[in-house]
Amino acid sequence: GQSLEQPSEVTAVEGAIVQINCTYQTSGFYGLSWYQQHDGGAPTFLSYNALDGLEETGRFSSFLSRSDSYGYLLLQELQMKDSASYFCAVRDGRRALTFGSGTRLQVQP
């Protein structure tokens, strides 16, 4: 089966940098994605890594190490609006996304 682990909560201050880690176990692997979900909203796509290394998109970066079954999401120059839940998700042999339990990020002034 598939399982993903990520911290349940992270707190940081405005302007800081925060890293959300994700480790996974899956029978097949086609990539690691990150989604953001604000309370009451829809999960929205942030990034996707199929190969090892760092992908950068503005203030957000995502890293993948397939040999370690590990990835992280890096958020820089944190803003209050970044307070949300962040989910890592793997696309496995079924081609459907399997999500982690989510990390609730609280950005404080």
Added chain:
Amino acid sequence: EAGVTQFPSHSVIEKGQTVTLRCDPISGHDNLYWYRRVMGKEIKFLLHFVKESKQDESGMPNNRFLAERTGGTYSTLKVQPAELEDSGVYFCASSHSNTEAFFGQGTRLTVV
């Protein structure tokens, strides 16, 4: 371009009743997924359509749940009869590629 739309946004029903959720994916997206988030826990996979065919329904909890995708366009998820533990937010997502899925706003189902 219209996004993924779900109807209704909220539904409150009594235990034993039937509820049907609808999802309209982004036009042209062959892949359609149903997910459920219960009590702030993980977003759990229910099933995956490719066009009108069920690619994977391994996440469907039991035979009280029935999903259809007529003509490969919109999809419905019927819960009959509903139980208390079915409460949660049901998300639909669609995708064209394997890299990004677009989610609807979800249907918040409360069974009382």
